[in-house]
Amino acid sequence: MTDIxxxxxxxxxxxxxxxxxxxxxxxxxxxxxxxxxxxxxxxxTHLSQHCLNLYPGTNIMSPRVAALLSSTIATRASEGHPGAKYQTGLRWSEETEVVATELVRRLFDANYAEVRTMSGSMANMAVLNSLTEPGDVIFSLSTSVGGHISHQRVGAAGYRRLEIHTIPYDAQNWEIKLDELRREVKAHPPKLIIVGASLILFPYPVREIRAIADEVGAWLMYDAAHVAGLIAGGVWQHPLREGAHVMTASTYKSFGGPPGGIVVTDDPDIAHGVDRAIFPGMTANFHTNRLPALAVAAAEMLAFGQDYARACVDNAQALAAGFKEAGLTVAGERQGYTAGHMLALDVSAQGGGKTAVAALESAHIICNMNLLPWDPLRALHNPSGVRLAVHEVTRWGMGPQEMARIAQFFGQVLLEKRSVEEVRTEVMALKAQFDKVRYCFDRVTAQATSVSD
Structure with missing residues (x-):
């Protein structure tokens, strides 16, 4: 066959x-x-046994969740609502769907939850399809300050043919410029304002933005893709309680579940619109195997989420302190580095993000290059930043002592130019000490496992 x-x-x-x-x-x-x-x-083997995976957009699933995700029910189409499906023979999966929805609703203290979305971007698209029409104005954060591509012209918002305006942002202080936002919103009244980002170090002024949205009758959506686990664990702002009309999220990342997305809201009209956007609008088979896996992941978050989320925050602070001691430039220093699980390094003096992450990967440390708020978009392919998060190494059971060691590895690779082979050997030796997923139910005995076990 000819290769095209x-x-x-x-x-x-x-x-x-x-x-x-x-x-x-x-x-x-x-x-x-x-x-x-x-x-x-x-x-x-490489990612789960031989690396320190600090990439924010991933996590390790618990053994129970991983086992359920491999189920052959993945190919069983399941259209409609549980109890009134178009297909027959699905009563066990239908019951699971009810359980998964209820656990997610309970976990985020919301009146309604949608669990059939197969990604965070699809969850965002479902909300956009529910609350906007082509040509409507929306406001979102720019890519440079962490705004997700699904909020941009190249992503879901662009494919919805929306008129996208940028939320004014103070790059040096890592905060939204509320007065400027109010002026822009009054000048260009939007149907929807979106906050939330893929680089998210600090909470947003949700109450203040909701007040601005109310002045022009706009909806407020909070994209919690990266912080869902922290919200569930009670260490991050709760978007719905602070005024967001609707929240979307990924079910992996800090949440630690299977691939997929969710939408939660207290508004029945939004919930109904999202329901119709998902089916029949966007999907028929939503990969039914995801829902038992999601149900167990949500139950694990209910049981262990508070301890897990607190450990993530503590580890992020310990890692930031270690970076500082090693001589690295940690973004957001005046604001306390981070309020969550994610950190950003400014490695412009070390050749930029592309060079840094390649060197770190050679030492089996996984993270990603990332624009920092002051970077121009033209720096996309070699930005000044490195983005990383601690939620996966935390779930492997690592604590502040290990964070200090990881910070030393970064310094040795990026500043001291120590032999990558030597660092890699020590990285693998450290990871080998942590081979059991924590903050979950044990697969065999159904007994809880936490770092203290």
């Missing part, structure tokens, strides 16, 4: 693709199966 090269790929992506295609040339179907199984095994 996707010319829109980046040069490095094209080169990688070509190497892979050459490596599998001539392999039989069975040999390809074995190759894929090997790749999967090596990927799982």
């Amino acid at each position: 090269t996707p010319a829109w790929f980046e040069p490095e992506a094209l080169a990688f693709r070509q190497r892979v295609l050459e490596s599998i040339e001539g392999l039989s179907p069975l040999a390809l199966v074995k190759r894929v199984e090997q790749l999967n095994h090596e990927q799982v």
Whole structure:
């Protein structure tokens, strides 16, 4: 078969693709199966056993959640509401759907919860489809200050054909400029204001923004993709209680569950609109295996979420202090570095984010390059920042002592230029001491496991 090269790929992506295609040339179907199984095994082993994974957009699932996610019910279409499905033979999955919805609703103290969305971006799209029409004005944070792409022209908001205005932001003080926002909102009355970001170090003034939204009759949505676990654990602002009309979130990341998204609200009209946007609007089969996994993840958050979230915040502060001691520049120092689980380093003096994350990856430390609020968009491919978070290493049972050691690794790689091979050996030795997922129910005995066990 002739290979049709996707010319829109980046040069490095094209080169990688070509190497892979050459490596599998001539392999039989069975040999390809074995190759894929090997790749999967090596990927799982690398990230779960050999690395310190500090990438904010991921987490490790508990054994029970992971086992449920592998269920063969993934292929069973389930259209409509539990108890009134279009398909038959699903009564056990329908009951699970009710349980999952109730646990999420209870966890976030909301009147309504939607659990069928298969990603955080899909959750955002469901809200946009429910509350806006093409041509409507919305306000959201820019990409430079952490605004998610689904809030931008290149993402869900753009595909909805919305007129997108940028929320004014003080980059040096890491805060929304409320007076300017009020002026802009009055000049360009929006249907919706969105707060929440992929780089989120500090809470937002939700009450004040809600007051501004009320002046023009706008809705307020809070994208809690990265902080859902902290909200569930009670260590972060509660968007609905502070005035947001609706909250979206990812079910992995700090939440520690399966892939997917959720929407929670106290407003029945918003809940009804989101329900219709999800089905029949956006999905038929929502991957039914996700819901038992989500139900267990939510139950684990109900049981252990407060301890887990507090440990994440404590570890983030310990890591920030360690970075400072190592001589690294931690963003947001005047504001206390972070109020949650995420941190940002300014590595402009070390060659920029692209260079830094490549060096760290060589030492088996995983994080990502990231724009900082003062970066121009043209710096996207080598921004001044590195973004990282502690929720996964916390779930492996690490504490402040390990955070100090991790900070030393960063300093050795980025400042001291110590042998990457030597650092990698020590990184793997540290990770090897933490091989059991904490803050969850034990898979075999159903007994709770926490760091103190």
